[in-house]
Amino acid sequence: MDSAQNHKLPSPIHIVTSSTCAEFTHLLQSLRQSTVVGLDAEWKPRRSSQPDSSPFPPVTLLQIACQFQAEKSDEGPKSEVFLVDLLGVPLGDVYQPIKEMFESENIIKLGFRFKQDLVFLSHTFSTQGCEPGFDLVAPFLDITNIYFRLKSQNSAKRCSKDTKSLATVCEELLGISLSKELQCSDWSSRPLSEEQIQYAAADAFYLLEIFSVFQQNIVNKGECAASVSVGDDDHCRMMQSILTDFGDKIVLKESDKVPKNTNKKVKQRKSINGNKKENVEVCTEWQGPAPWELSVGGDGFPKFLCDVMIEGLAKHLRCVGIDAALPSSKKPEPRELLNQAYKEKRVLLTRDVNLLRYQYLAENQVYKVKSLLKNDQLVEVIETFKLSISEDQLMSRCTKCNGSFIQKPLTIEEAVEASKGFQVIPSCLFDKNLEFWKCTTCHQLYWEGTQYRHAVDKFVSICKLKD
Ligand SMILES: [Zn+2]
Incomplete structure (x- = not known):
């Protein structure tokens, strides 16, 4: 199995950090040529409990993997990945090109549960003067649907519609393992690390790859009007056919653009x-x-x-x-x-x-x-x-630190010795012949006294361990 993080992507990655750089011009040009794009976005997450004026996290990076036909018709399609730094590029400069791409009939948009990204993205743009943000992505194909389509063909029984992560989908369809660790990194810090760049690009790029597997699958099965030869016209017809059968769109309603009331x-x-x-x-x-x-x-x-x-x-x-x-x-x-x-x-x-x-x-x-x-x-x-x-599981773990107890109980003498300096063992326990348990992690001592018995009774009752 291949780890995507250890290898550079087969496609060039362009980082667009301003609207005056060459990469920006390159992005606009690629968007005009593209027939399929893979989309993903990263943002700085926040907790709902944190008081903040903004209801949605600002999107800090938009990844666009573009696929277009090579100039020479005998070559296969080419792809390039653009990482659009939304903290660097003035949003007003990139708003129209992105909006046009989202709504262009000639570009198939691929995403993995992209509606959430779109809500955040739309909010990010509209709060910086780019009204009304984004409310339509069409034609759109959700990779999850493609995945289930491919899986249901390969197995006799219907596969479950459990939520799958993009990593799972990539692993199953492409045999590529995407590490999830960087998803938790800070996407608002600049410059992005090389790992973050590769990671972010991979998320958009592999959407194109999954789509290719899907296209190939359709060609092989002869499921659409186009036959096995994929010339320009056939290619167009195949795309049309895919859209007719699987095309979808994301429409953001006004209600999507306001945060859900968590109460x-x-x-x-x-x-x-x-x-x-x-x-x-x-x-x-x-x-x-x-x-x-x-x-x-x-x-x-x-x-x-x-x-x-x-x-x-x-x-x-x-x-x-x-x-x-x-x-x-x-x-x-x-x-x-x-x-x-x-x-x-x-x-x-x-x-x-x-x-x-x-x-x-x-x-x-x-x-x-x-x-x-x-x-x-x-x-x-x-x-x-x-x-x-079970009842013998009760009180078998340190409530202070979640540590486990040492295997063998201590005698009172051993317990007194072990408790020196940080815990006082009441002298009234000395003649009661009790067993003491020590936490392997924080060394806290527990004994089977009155408190212990009350606690056991309480949890026996809560967990209904006795009828
Ligand atoms: Zn402990």
């Missing part, structure tokens, strides 16, 4: 109009599989990352023996959270519905907890993830 119940994937193409609302129901599941190469042990708002749930999960980490920083950015979840193969539990939008960074690794109270949250997580909790 309202989030629309659920299945409940609205049933039109999958239009429907890019985030799904709040857990779909799975979780990263620890054996079917996806996990070790079978559930692991969670609790967002800062639900630290109490983390402690509760630890009390019932479940591995529940907290974010590594106090005010984590969404991408940091997703990055941590991805690296540690955890499911991020959050109350912030906006984090679901970042699911594509770590597939099946975000769950929005619906319950408000800790005890209810615990039950919700146990039921949603079908966690098996």
Whole structure:
């Protein structure tokens, strides 16, 4: 398997940093020649909890992979990738060319769940004087639809319509592994690192590649009017035929251009109009599989990352023996959270519905907890993830740091020795012949005293371990 990050793309990458540079002229020229473009955008993510005047994150980079016919007709199509630095190029200079490309009947636009990008992009432009922003991308092909089309041809049973990340799609269709790590990098810092450049370009470029696989597939199957020979006319007819069968468009309505009120119940994937193409609302129901599941190469042990708002749930999960980490920083950015979840193969539990939008960074690794109270949250997580909790698992993990206990319990003498300097063991425990447990990570000592028994009783009751 090839790692896209370790290799340069086969297409040239042009970074457009101003409207006076040669690359800008080159971009305009390429847009005029293109028949197919792959689109992607990067932005600086923010938390909904942060007070800010702007409802959407500003898009800082627009990637456009252009494909056009070579001048000599015996060569195949050529492609080039443009990274348009929206922090450098005056938006007024690039607004019309982009808008024309979005709306041009002669250019097929490819994207991967591009509606979200378009909302942010439109907002970025319209707030800087480019009214009314962008409200139409047509003709448009969603790579997800192409993927499902290709998959359903190759397997007898209908493949599931689970959300797939672009990385998964690339891996399955092209055998190329796209690292997700850079998705979490800061896309507003300049200059972009070489890795960021390659990464950003790859996201747009491989849309063209996936489309090529699709075109080839159609030619092979003779599914459209064009036969196997792909001359200029045939090529046009094939494109027309693809558009007739698979063409779509993204239309932004006024309601799309205002932020969703997060206090309202989030629309659920299945409940609205049933039109999958239009429907890019985030799904709040857990779909799975979780990263620890054996079917996806996990070790079978559930692991969670609790967002800062639900630290109490983390402690509760630890009390019932479940591995529940907290974010590594106090005010984590969404991408940091997703990055941590991805690296540690955890499911991020959050109350912030906006984090679901970042699911594509770590597939099946975000769950929005619906319950408000800790005890209810615990039950919700146990039921949603079908966690098996047994009584001997209770209090088997350090509630302070999520660490595990040393295998063998300590005697009172050993415990007193171990506690010196940071923890006081009440002298009333000395004659009670108790067992002490030490956390391997933070060395906190726990013992099976009254508090312990109360806690066990409490969790036996919450988790309904006894009928
Ligand atoms: Zn500990």
